[in-house]
Amino acid sequence: MGYQAETEDTQFVKTGQQVKIENDTYIIIVSGDANGDGTLDIIDLVRMKKQLVELEHYDEAFIKAMDINENGEFDIADIAKTKKILVGIE
Ligand SMILES: [Ca+2]
């Protein structure tokens, strides 16, 4: 028996989405998607900066998504890498 991911729209998966597979629920993490719209853009960078200076405290799923260099921690290096991606040099 297969499974079907139920999403609001089928175009993107988004950080924070829940997927049920049989009896287990999984939370989707999209690397770099810090606001749950399925894409990486300037809004995600703004949220990363707010999280870094503790102006905001986002849910764990979003903080994991902010770890764009996937080293297990969210810090300034992730913001630097996100900027490079946004300007197209990485
Ligand atoms: Ca986003």
Ligand SMILES: [Ca+2]
């Ligand atoms: Ca990191």
